[in-house]
Amino acid sequence: VTTQDPELDEFDIIGRYFGRQGLRRADVIVGIGDDAAILRVPEGQDLVVAIDTLISGVHFPEDTPPACIGYKALAVNLSDLAAMGAVPAWATLAMSLPHVDRAWLAAFCRGFFALADEYDVQLIGGDTTRGPLSMSVQVHGLLPRGHGLRRSGARVGDRVFVTGRLGEAAMALQWLQGRRQLAVADDVLRACLERLNRPRPRVEFGLRLRELATSAIDVSDGLVADLGHILTASGVGAKIDLGLLPTLAELIPELAPEHAWDLALSGGDDYELCFTVAADREHALVDIATECKVCVTRIGEIVADTALRLQCPDGSRFEPTATGYRHF
Ligand code: ADP
Ligand code: MG
Numbered sequence: 001v002t003t004q005d006p007e008l009d010e011f012d013i014i015g016r017y018f019g020r021q022g023l024r025r026a027d028v029i030v031g032i033g034d035d036a037a038i039l040r041v042p043e044g045q046d047l048v049v050a051i052d053t054l055i056s057g058v059h060f061p062e063d064t065p066p067a068c069i070g071y072k073a074l075a076v077n078l079s080d081l082a083a084m085g086a087v088p089a090w091a092t093l094a095m096s097l098p099h100v101d102r103a104w105l106a107a108f109c110r111g112f113f114a115l116a117d118e119y120d121v122q123l124i125g126g127d128t129t130r131g132p133l134s135m136s137v138q139v140h141g142l143l144p145r146g147h148g149l150r151r152s153g154a155r156v157g158d159r160v161f162v163t164g165r166l167g168e169a170a171m172a173l174q175w176l177q178g179r180r181q182l183a184v185a186d187d188v189l190r191a192c193l194e195r196l197n198r199p200r201p202r203v204e205f206g207l208r209l210r211e212l213a214t215s216a217i218d219v220s221d222g223l224v225a226d227l228g229h230i231l232t233a234s235g236v237g238a239k240i241d242l243g244l245l246p247t248l249a250e251l252i253p254e255l256a257p258e259h260a261w262d263l264a265l266s267g268g269d270d271y272e273l274c275f276t277v278a279a280d281r282e283h284a285l286v287d288i289a290t291e292c293k294v295c296v297t298r299i300g301e302i303v304a305d306t307a308l309r310l311q312c313p314d315g316s317r318f319e320p321t322a323t324g325y326r327h328f
Contacts, residue, residue, distance in 0.1 A: 018032065019032045021113060021117075032126075054136075070109060071198050080139070082202045092137070095134075121139070154230050160300040161275055161276070164202075164270070167248050167262075168270070196269060228308060234302075240311065
């Protein structure tokens with residue numbers, strides 16, 4: 001690891017590593033290289049903007065492979081766009097690096113641009129500074145005017161759904177931190193690590209949900225916290241049937257149900273979508289999920305009583321041990 005690289009200043013880094021995509025979108029009038037980018041929002045579309053910061057040791061373990069850090073920094077942002085039903089378009093990257101490490105930068109960019117290229121996202125600017133390792137990625141997406149998904153539209157009687165399986169990333173993190181409480185098969189562990197390091201944002205499915213969902217959010221802080229945001233914004237409550245929850249218990253038979261529920265409810269880092277659909281539209285949802293090859297599970301129902309009720313298969317109430325990650 002080089003602590004200082006006299007042959008590579010800030011502008012060399014930008015040109016060599018961050019500017020390598022070139023112009024790839026017609027709606028980018030000016031990209032990297034000027035004081036600011038100039039972008040063209042198409043007629044009849046709304047601009048959707050989200051930003052997320054990743055700090056070493058807080059959002060990812062310090063020894064996370066740099067390609068995974070680059071991938072995840074963009075993925076968590078695309079997940080926010082997916083939850084709004086937006087089509088990704090552009091990104092900016094503000095990065096603080098402790099030192100210049102060419103191999104690290106090359107790997108970071110490999111991960112970042114693999115996902116950017118997959119979704120036709122162009123990196124259109126950023127900022128590069130020296131400091132503790134952290135990065136903020138801002139993404140910009142597009143929506144047909146007035147058609148975004150929001151947290152606030154859930155209505156009493158709507159069904160509550162989640163994509164994928166919850167708790168896998170949290171299991172991987174517990175394992176990395178040595179808090180593993182049981183032996184997990186190697187292939188299951190690998191799958192969990194992949195979920196932690198390279199979450200797949202549900203972009204295509206989010207777009208299709210625009211026709212259908214009354215509310216949506218991406219699950220980044222744990223289901224209890226994130227579904228809680230839908231309930232607060234919509235002024236409703238929900239009854240969740242834990243027996244329906246897609247958890248790691250499907251992969252690890254030895255896992256106690258309470259442990260699997262805890263990971264799913266408060267683990268976080270899932271980047272799945274939680275959303276509500278009117279009861280009479282459930283059949284249409286099945287079609288969309290099939291087309292997008294996304295596994296969707298109904299986990300409960302929206303109710304008028306403004307609380308989140310977690311019900312065990314035996315009818316008793318479940319109290320999660322934590323309510324999701326909070327910075328403050
Ligand atoms: P200024 O000093 O005018 O803010 P900079 O010297 O910081 O400009 O950046 C020069 C150009 O490089 C700008 O277009 C900026 O957006 C881009 N840039 C800087 N850092 C990054 C980065 N990490 N990723 C992508 N673009 C970057
Ligand atoms: Mg300037």
